[in-house]
Amino acid sequence: MTGERVGAIGEQALIRAIRARIAAGPHDGVLLGPGDDAALLACAAPLAWTLDCVTAGVDWFPDRTPAEAIGHRAAVVNLSDLAAMGATPKWLLLGLELDPATPVATILRGIDGLVAAASAAGAAVVGGDVGFRSGPDAWTATALGAALGMPLRRDAARPGDRVWLVGPVGLAGLGLATLQRDDLNAPSWQERALSAHFWPRPRVSAGIALAATGQRTAAIDVSDGLLLDAERVAEASGVRLTLDVDPTPWFDDDARREAETGGFDWRAAIAAGGDDYALLVTAAADRDVAQESGVEACWPVGRVLAGAGVELRVAGEAYLGPSGGYLHGGSRLVGDGGSR
Amino acid sequence: MTGERVGAIGEQALIRAIRARIAAGPHDGVLLGPGDDAALLACAAPLAWTLDCVTAGVDWFPDRTPAEAIGHRAAVVNLSDLAAMGATPKWLLLGLELDPATPVATILRGIDGLVAAASAAGAAVVGGDVGFRSGPDAWTATALGAALGMPLRRDAARPGDRVWLVGPVGLAGLGLATLQRDDLNAPSWQERALSAHFWPRPRVSAGIALAATGQRTAAIDVSDGLLLDAERVAEASGVRLTLDVDPTPWFDDDARREAETGGFDWRAAIAAGGDDYALLVTAAADRDVAQESGVEACWPVGRVLAGAGVELRVAGEAYLGPSGGYLHGGSRLVGDGGSR
Numbered sequence: 211m212t213g214e215r216v217g218a219i220g221e222q223a224l225i226r227a228i229r230a231r232i233a234a235g236p237h238d239g240v241l242l243g244p245g246d247d248a249a250l251l252a253c254a255a256p257l258a259w260t261l262d263c264v265t266a267g268v269d270w271f272p273d274r275t276p277a278e279a280i281g282h283r284a285a286v287v288n289l290s291d292l293a294a295m296g297a298t299p300k301w302l303l304l305g306l307e308l309d310p311a312t313p314v315a316t317i318l319r320g321i322d323g324l325v326a327a328a329s330a331a332g333a334a335v336v337g338g339d340v341g342f343r344s345g346p347d348a349w350t351a352t353a354l355g356a357a358l359g360m361p362l363r364r365d366a367a368r369p370g371d372r373v374w375l376v377g378p379v380g381l382a383g384l385g386l387a388t389l390q391r392d393d394l395n396a397p398s399w400q401e402r403a404l405s406a407h408f409w410p411r412p413r414v415s416a417g418i419a420l421a422a423t424g425q426r427t428a429a430i431d432v433s434d435g436l437l438l439d440a441e442r443v444a445e446a447s448g449v450r451l452t453l454d455v456d457p458t459p460w461f462d463d464d465a466r467r468e469a470e471t472g473g474f475d476w477r478a479a480i481a482a483g484g485d486d487y488a489l490l491v492t493a494a495a496d497r498d499v500a501q502e503s504g505v506e507a508c509w510p511v512g513r514v515l516a517g518a519g520v521e522l523r524v525a526g527e528a529y530l531g532p533s534g535g536y537l538h539g540g541s542r543l544v545g546d547g548g549s550r
Numbered sequence: 551m552t553g554e555r556v557g558a559i560g561e562q563a564l565i566r567a568i569r570a571r572i573a574a575g576p577h578d579g580v581l582l583g584p585g586d587d588a589a590l591l592a593c594a595a596p597l598a599w600t601l602d603c604v605t606a607g608v609d610w611f612p613d614r615t616p617a618e619a620i621g622h623r624a625a626v627v628n629l630s631d632l633a634a635m636g637a638t639p640k641w642l643l644l645g646l647e648l649d650p651a652t653p654v655a656t657i658l659r660g661i662d663g664l665v666a667a668a669s670a671a672g673a674a675v676v677g678g679d680v681g682f683r684s685g686p687d688a689w690t691a692t693a694l695g696a697a698l699g700m701p702l703r704r705d706a707a708r709p710g711d712r713v714w715l716v717g718p719v720g721l722a723g724l725g726l727a728t729l730q731r732d733d734l735n736a737p738s739w740q741e742r743a744l745s746a747h748f749w750p751r752p753r754v755s756a757g758i759a760l761a762a763t764g765q766r767t768a769a770i771d772v773s774d775g776l777l778l779d780a781e782r783v784a785e786a787s788g789v790r791l792t793l794d795v796d797p798t799p800w801f802d803d804d805a806r807r808e809a810e811t812g813g814f815d816w817r818a819a820i821a822a823g824g825d826d827y828a829l830l831v832t833a834a835a836d837r838d839v840a841q842e843s844g845v846e847a848c849w850p851v852g853r854v855l856a857g858a859g860v861e862l863r864v865a866g867e868a869y870l871g872p873s874g875g876y877l878h879g880g881s882r883l884v885g886d887g888g889s890r
Contacts, residue, residue, distance in 0.1 A: 241596060246703055246704050247600065247630075248631045248637065249599045250596055250597070251598075256591065258589070258591075259588055259676070259677070260588035260643070260677070261643040261644075261678055261679050261692055262645070263690070265647060290587075294588075301599070303600070303692060307605060307688050339602050339690075343686055346685050352601055352643060352692040354694075355588070357590055361590055363586055
């Protein structure tokens with residue numbers, strides 16, 4: 211069956227095959243899983259709820275992306291939103307809008323990637339919807355999390371706060387650029403970059419740990435590029451951010467030289483590349499977010515000031531390109547990208 | 551701005567315009583609405599959760615469907631799933647995957663239809679996602695409801711139960727057929743049929759009332775056709791259903807004669823037409839579901855027996871066509887339809 215196209219086996223057979231892959235026995239809070247009109251969930255906490263869609267040709271290469279990475283991405287874009295609220299992921303639903311010509315095996319491998327990413331974050335896939343129409347495949351997932359601590363809102367940055375980065379940025383964009391050029395000339399950093407592009411990690415445990423402190427913390431997940439997402443925090447909080455990012459911990463001098471030799475704009479990737487799913491966090495100046503988040507890959511990168519807008523230096527040099535420059539020029543494959 | 555295309559105004563401007571239309575002030579349980587990484591919701595009850603997608607060319611006619619009816623449909627397919635679980639609708643998220651050439655006005659009028667349908671059911675739209683790519687527009691909504699009573703599961707039918715229909719079936723299919731032919735020859739019934747197609751009503755209050763009885767009740771919403779959805783209940787419950795539907799209350803002898811004269815297969819529409827969003831309900835034989843549901847348009851239509859499968863008579867005559875016959879031949883515009 212997996213050698214066939216989804217339009218040939220039809221909706222019911224595809225749903226049965228998908229269900230067999232997501233049914234992983236009883237799961238915390240799942241009163242009723244797939245197979246009825248809706249899932250039934252036990253809930254006694256405030257909830258964080260998000261929805262995000264990834265699309266063929268925009269978010270992945272139909273001809274170059276491992277099928278498992280499609281479902282992985284559909285899960286991670288949502289799990290990362292929960293992480294940026296400090297919520298504990300609990301459940302996901304999946305909506306598939308498929309071209310009938312898509313191979314069944316692609317979908318089922320994608321489901322495996324989705325379930326693996328959800329499981330790694332402690333969440334269960336509890337249902338969804340499948341439909342066919344001509345056009346690029348779209349995977350829309352929605353995720354619910356328990357917001358047990360103090361939520362990490364975008365509007366909570368205050369002048370005097372320090373700014374932290376949880377996880378590297380720029381690698382996913384450089385991985386994408388590598389794929390677009392089909393030019394693997396410096397495996398020392400490009401293999402890490404490809405891995406960052408295909409298999410981004412949502413910063414779930416860091417978000418939960420920061421929410422659990424019960425202290426005012428602003429956070430956003432860096433999905434559309436550091437500069438653009440920093441601008442969103444600045445706007446929502448009514449403050450100015452000055453950032454000075456030293457990428458040495460994840461992209462050292464050697465890597466930068468190799469990237470430049472290969473014609474890769476690593477500075478633009480760090481400033482404006484998307485899809486790394488790092489967290490950008492602000493907290494009172496006397497707090498140690500690296501220690502609180504429990505994440506080694508966590509660095510202070512700037513200050514919150516009164517005012518508006520974002521000033522960004524990368525490796526000591528002011529970045530003056532557009533916030534969506536690398537994003538719209540390269541980080542998305544086509545179109546204007548999604549909102550996440 | 552509403553005269554422009556969505557690709558021309560871009561994601562941020564479109565999101566701002568959408569937000570202005572869904573922000574309706576404080577709403578029950580909404581701790582944080584649109585604008586952050588996720589919505590935050592207060593929750594202290596079991597939840598029913600569903601996701602459903604509608605697509606241009608499959609679920610509506612880009613050239614003939616009022617734009618408000620697109621959003622109405624995106625809400626109703628989800629609200630109807632909650633109704634079929636007996637849950638009280640609380641919140642919705644919306645994911646839009648849009649062709650850049652779609653007029654902004656179409657999207658904003660669709661949002662108005664979505665918000666109106668959600669409000670009519672007591673639910674609030676609390677966020678979503680927007681993305682652009684070439685292809686048919688897709689509106690994916692997900693809805694959460696409070697499952698306060700005894701959920702109306704598909705697998706709860708027992709031999710000896712009576713079967714009830716809450717709301718008419720077949721009208722939406724006949725409305726669709728009218729549109730497909732562009733042939734309005736018998737306004738007496740066709741105008742009602744067009745209204746049923748464009749503006750289906752989810753049976754929310756009936757579902758809530760039936761769940762509140764605390765008694766074993768099976769239910770499914772009739773979205774893919776009476777026969778197919780009855781088969782789903784029979785399969786999930788391990789029983790046989792015999793149904794004898796008298797459509798006189800909503801499609802009388804005069805209408806049937808007119809339909810036949812016009813070449814419309816009203817019998818197939820009742821047996822296998824989709825998108826009416828009636829509820830098919832089973833309950834112990836001594837219960838009066840019409841009285842319990844508080845819905846006047848509620849009729850006993852059959853019995854649950856030991857065995858398997860569904861036997862369906864329409865206006866006294868056995869229906870022997872395929873369960874998905876009218877559905878796949880006409881009720882959906884193209885393709886194999888969605889799972890709802």
